[in-house]
Amino acid sequence: MAPSALPAEQETVAELTNNGIELNVSKTAPSISKAVTPEVPQLAELDASRLEVNLTTSPRPVPGIGSPEMASQKTCTDHMITATWTAESGWGAPQLKPYGPFSLMPTSSVLHYATECFEGMKLYRGYDGKLRLFRPNLNCNRMLMSTNRIALPAFPPTELQKLIMALCAQDGAKWLPKDRPGHFLYIRPTMIGTDSALGVQRPTEAMLFILLTCFAPMDDIPGGMRLLASQDDMIRAWPGGFGYAKVGANYGPSLVAQGEARRLGYHQILWLFGEECVVTEAGASNFFVVWRTREGALQLVTADLKERIVLDGVTRRSVLEFAREKLTQGYKGLEKVEVVERRFVMQEVVEAAEEGRLVEAFGAGTAWFIAPVGHVHFRGRDFEVPMVEGECGRYTKVVKEALRGVMYGEKGYEGHEWGVVVEEK
Numbered sequence: 041m042a043p044s045a046l047p048a049e050q051e052t053v054a055e056l057t058n059n060g061i062e063l064n065v066s067k068t069a070p071s072i073s074k075a076v077t078p079e080v081p082q083l084a085e086l087d088a089s090r091l092e093v094n095l096t097t098s099p100r101p102v103p104g105i106g107s108p109e110m111a112s113q114k115t116c117t118d119h120m121i122t123a124t125w126t127a128e129s130g131w132g133a134p135q136l137k138p139y140g141p142f143s144l145m146p147t148s149s150v151l152h153y154a155t156e157c158f159e160g161m162k163l164y165r166g167y168d169g170k171l172r173l174f175r176p177n178l179n180c181n182r183m184l185m186s187t188n189r190i191a192l193p194a195f196p197p198t199e200l201q202k203l204i205m206a207l208c209a210q211d212g213a214k215w216l217p218k219d220r221p222g223h224f225l226y227i228r229p230t231m232i233g234t235d236s237a238l239g240v241q242r243p244t245e246a247m248l249f250i251l252l253t254c255f256a257p258m259d260d261i262p263g264g265m266r267l268l269a270s271q272d273d274m275i276r277a278w279p280g281g282f283g284y285a286k287v288g289a290n291y292g293p294s295l296v297a298q299g300e301a302r303r304l305g306y307h308q309i310l311w312l313f314g315e316e317c318v319v320t321e322a323g324a325s326n327f328f329v330v331w332r333t334r335e336g337a338l339q340l341v342t343a344d345l346k347e348r349i350v351l352d353g354v355t356r357r358s359v360l361e362f363a364r365e366k367l368t369q370g371y372k373g374l375e376k377v378e379v380v381e382r383r384f385v386m387q388e389v390v391e392a393a394e395e396g397r398l399v400e401a402f403g404a405g406t407a408w409f410i411a412p413v414g415h416v417h418f419r420g421r422d423f424e425v426p427m428v429e430g431e432c433g434r435y436t437k438v439v440k441e442a443l444r445g446v447m448y449g450e451k452g453y454e455g456h457e458w459g460v461v462v463e464e465k
């Protein structure tokens with residue numbers, strides 16, 4: 041074997057995944073890479089300014105509010121955006137085109153090895169008539185992180201955001217009309233490995249696509265969400281794994297347990313980790329509790345991100361930032377809370393519930409938004425979570441109102457930096 045085929049000694053280090061990610065960025069998105077790799081030829085990067093537009097000639101009707109089509113989560117808007125990548129030439133010009141099926145070879149990497157990652161965002165129709173995204177830069181950055189983790193090509197996150205905004209601008213006016221303030225469309229940016237070589241390897245071809253779909257709100261559940269704590273036979277994420285990335289591989293294997301939970305009358309699984317039953321997330325939402333410590337302090341608590349078994353949710357981050365800014369000071373006559381990000385275990389939640397110290401609990405994520413939790417089942421025991429203001433706890437309520445305010449440009453939140461206005465066509 042030629043000596044040049046052997047890896048240099050300093051490259052045979054333990055950090056294979058981290059090294060691979062660095063190299064991926066330097067090869068496929070050199071403009072955002074921190075590494076200098078002059079020997080690598082520069083390939084075309086993802087570039088939203090090259091967007092080619094081909095509008096539909098058969099536009100479809102918009103489903104009515106509350107209709108079965110709306111609830112089906114199958115109705116997408118008239119258009120989608122796609123962009124393809126190959127290892128030889130990099131990213132091709134993105135296409136805005138009619139929404140519809142695309143063809144893949146049966147040997148495509150994604151169909152065998154789950155080379156897929158995605159994002160979940162919403163386009164909001166404001167009470168001031170404007171269309172907004174909520175902190176889209178955070179989703180685009182996270183999509184890049186997930187992409188890198190699952191061996192797909194990198195891109196400048198700002199270019200992805202421009203493409204998302206272009207699709208929203210195209211379809212927003214029709215599919216989220218001005219007479220539907222307080223409504224939203226769900227945005228799903230996705231990347232898949234389309235390489236048709238069946239070998240188990242990094243894909244040398246990939247496709248990015250972005251779609252907009254109709255979606256009914258899920259955060260108003262009478263009595264709050266009912267959570268079923270996970271059992272020892274299923275772990276969502278583990279240290280050294282990939283629970284922190286939004287890769288499809290995290291979700292498929294959880295659907296058996298989730299389906300059983302639904303069948304038994306629960307909305308979501310409360311995912312626990314390890315023998316100590318560390319509390320991590322509720323379904324595909326982050327999980328928060330408000331409790332009073334035995335010392336008397338009122339705390340808003342959520343799992344920390346240190347072991348990378350919890351997804352760094354945009355909603356989670358926003359709740360924490362809002363709570364640190366406002367709720368620690370005493371807000372709207374509410375008692376001050378301490379904001380705590382730490383590892384906590386189910387036993388602490390059980391004790392708080394038994395000793396009357398559990399105040400509230402809620403899930404936080406784009407899909408379910410801020411969803412109050414009313415009930416938790418853990419290993420044969422049921423715990424009710426107080427829901428002070430009718431259907432919602434007081435802290436849950438102010439958090440929800442503040443984030444909603446930004447999303448829908450409500451009075452007092454119009455120019456908030458978290459709300460990014462989309463200029464519609």
Ligand SMILES: *Cc1c(COP(=O)(O)O)cnc(C)c1O
Pocket residue numbers: 160286321323324325326351352353354355356404405406407
């Ligand atoms: C998407 C997701 C969340 C929520 O993240 P947001 O950015 O707030 O939507 C939380 N947990 C998991 C596992 C998720 O997939």
